[in-house]
Amino acid sequence: MGVAVTDSAAAIAAFGYEMGILKRLRRAGWWQAGVRDPESVAEHSLRVAQLAAVLAAEENGNPERAAYLALWHDSQETRTGDLPHSARPYVTKPDPRTITADQTADLPERAKESVRDAIEEFEAVETVEARCAKDADKLEMLLQAVEYRDVGVAQVDRWIESARKDLRTATARRVAEVAVTMPSLSWRGA
Numbered sequence: 105m106g107v108a109v110t111d112s113a114a115a116i117a118a119f120g121y122e123m124g125i126l127k128r129l130r131r132a133g134w135w136q137a138g139v140r141d142p143e144s145v146a147e148h149s150l151r152v153a154q155l156a157a158v159l160a161a162e163e164n165g166n167p168e169r170a171a172y173l174a175l176w177h178d179s180q181e182t183r184t185g186d187l188p189h190s191a192r193p194y195v196t197k198p199d200p201r202t203i204t205a206d207q208t209a210d211l212p213e214r215a216k217e218s219v220r221d222a223i224e225e226f227e228a229v230e231t232v233e234a235r236c237a238k239d240a241d242k243l244e245m246l247l248q249a250v251e252y253r254d255v256g257v258a259q260v261d262r263w264i265e266s267a268r269k270d271l272r273t274a275t276a277r278r279v280a281e282v283a284v285t286m287p288s289l290s291w292r293g294a
Contacts, residue, residue, distance in 0.1 A: 122182050126178070126179065137259045143248065148248070149178055152174040156237040159236040163274075170240070173233055175222075176219055200223055201224060204220055207219075232273075238272065243271070245267045246268065249267070250264070
């Protein structure tokens with residue numbers, strides 16, 4: 105346990121230091137596919153937020169809200185690490201709301217409620233923005249799998265299929281369908 109922080113500026117700084125762990129925390133599941141240096145949770149979360157905004161724009165949602173939800177979706181991993189799917193039979197996944205409540209306990213009230221509300225909305229998946237953020241999380245994994253496949257990592261098909269089966273929005277399903285058929289460097293043009 106950390107030391108309780110009573111000054112709001114110090115609490116925000118301490119929270120910022122904790123969130124910095126996400127830059128160093130690697131996405132663990134990719135090691136099982138043979139990726140030697142997988143992306144960090146922070147790198148994953150950045151593209152999830154970007155994709156969530158684009159999906160929400162296409163799904164008539166609020167892009168800024170969807171990106172905000174996506175930005176926080178894995179922040180709890182500072183306390184748990186990134187648990188790969190293979191751990192599920194052995195470990196009960198902790199409730200993200202509980203971890204977020206602990207992480208934000210010392211933050212000033214508005215900041216605390218902002219982060220907690222984002223996690224609650226993301227986990228409830230009742231709004232178009234939450235559906236887009238959840239889809240963006242899966243879609244980012246799919247894009248990452250295609251990128252790894254394109255550089256020679258052979259065992260990524262189960263990540264691709266896992267992502268595809270959980271997509272909720274029509275836009276995300278269309279993007280996934282085409283993304284698996286194109287090279288990851290297609291953005292460069294001819």
